[in-house]
Amino acid sequence: MTTRDWPLWEVFVRARRGLSHSHVGSLHAPDAEMAVRNARDVFTRREEGVSIWVVPAAAISASSPDEKDAFFDPAADKVYRHPTFYSVPAGVEHL
Amino acid sequence: MNTPGQGRAGDVAIYALGLGDDALVLAQRMGEWIASAPELEEDVALGNIGLDLLGQARALLTYAGSADGRTEDDLAYLRGADEFCNVLLVERPDDGDFAHCVARLLVFSAYQAELYARLASSGDETLSAVAAKAVKEVAYHRDHATQWALRLGDGTEESHRRMQAGLDAVWPYVDELFAADELEPGLPGVAVDPAELREPTVAYVSGVVGRATLAVPDVPAAPGGGRAGRHTDALVSMLAEMQGLARAMPGVTW
């Protein structure tokens, strides 16, 4: 017999203090409390983390691959946002 | 590490052996769940608990054996059932029923949490170091068992019935956890008096049982005697499996 799946949760782990939480994978859990605990057991068996977030996979809204040109290409010609765009006279330091 | 037992005729070693046997026998039971748990996430969780317990067992058996030159493996593999001093609660088979596994873990981890919290300030530096590490591990075990007791107790009709049956089945073995034996009074400041663990352990478990909409069982206590080497057939068959290979080829390295 097939029972219903427990919902899917996305897991984010802070590897050490000073870093952001990063997505490490997903797992199934019946509710948030168990999801945090399962994440601890599944994703930090080798001291990989100091803090865990879990988010129901269904709660994540994402940009669509179809919109990726409209979303991300316009950033491509804003070269002046990058420091290498600017010329610095020889000998000038700490700029 | 210091060596237990000087001047106290190995009493510290015997004390460590009892606690180590508890952890070893329960680790062996946990190992039976890996590849048989209700969900993959739970295979991993029970594996972690089993590994914690096995780590506690190894530290305690190593310490106990250092009194008379025996290794952890000598103690684990070359003693008969009547030389094991674990409480009977840990040797009961789960028979593949997850509710039994949860009920036992709830009671035993609640007991261990109280025990190790006190043992962490033992005058014996090895016991206190083992306890200081273990107290964090068993806090997690207790939490895990609590979460499951709540979900099974207050989940479906079937799970409620099964969880109550699991509690009823383990409850006769609760008394033995707090039974006084001859050992602890002779080790003041080293051993923990089991009698003082009863109130906080039972209070914790009863609290969870209530929240889980279950009833604290009203059943007579089973005969104890595990600490004195009086065991059930369940331990005999467990040891037959566990020790079979090591005993068939004694004296070799694995």
Place this chain on the structure above:
Amino acid sequence: MYGNHDTTSVPVEAPAADDPTFDRDFMALIDDDGRVEPRDAMPDAYRRGLVRQIAQHAHSEIIGMQPEGSWIGRAPSLKRKAILMAKVQDEAGHGLYLYAAAETLGVDRADLLDRLHTGRQKYSSIFNYPTPTWADIGAIGWLVDGAAITNQVPITKCSYGPYARAMVRICKEESFHQRQGFEILHTLSHGSPQQHAMAQDAVDRWWWPSLMMFGPPDDDSPNSARSMRWGIKRFSNDELRQRFVDMTAPQSHALGLSLPDPELAFDALTGHWRYGEIDFTELFEVIKGNGPLNAQRMAHRTDAHERGDWVREAALGYAAKHARTEAVA
């Protein structure tokens, strides 16, 4: 691994797969060594092929827990018991990572498990061989995990992002698996004569099945070519098999154990080890389900799953009840 199969949270439809530029763009991405991510448009055959492969890989991890799991209770020292428990536990974790990777392609783990339990999807036939002695645990670690790692390392660079990422994590965690197997065999081989014989017997039994883990020879492997074209597979079956033989043959000398192939010899000209012809008839029998332990493995798996039904239901019941309570409060 988010959102890909939950259309309610996806605001814009993925590009239609009948768009004429679609396959060309997709193949350009593959040819450019780019990565395909969950919600990208992809040819249906690519998706189906991936689901089948990742699911089979996941099934193999969890069925693979059984032959070794049966020795957790019997490991002959506490150190070995701890190592084995950690290893089998890792395999549960690896199955879990892989099911999650498959789920990004729009299937559910429960469905995949159902396909396993009803025999519609396979697992690696290597796990249908028995583990009668402790040395089998060593041989599985050294040879079976060794072959698995040889297969898996190139998948860390495969074209499908979630599969590649799962494999990075798995390969990292598995690095101790092969070593512990080697160490078991090394200890046995250099122990008592009886232990040495036990080790040799296990290696004799596991050598050929582990070579078969790389699949049929290239001339005889129709799926392999397409899988390579799509960047899912990076090397052919025979290339990977050769890599494995080149790695393990010298290690057998360090172990003091022989490999059961009289034709095994180093070819100074090619720099590779030559090996004898593999008898695949046995493999095909095992794949068809005539392996020694096929029925037992499946019975154990389905039994554990069915005995867990009420537990999984209970957890859902509790969650529903308490979500309602919170909403009311």
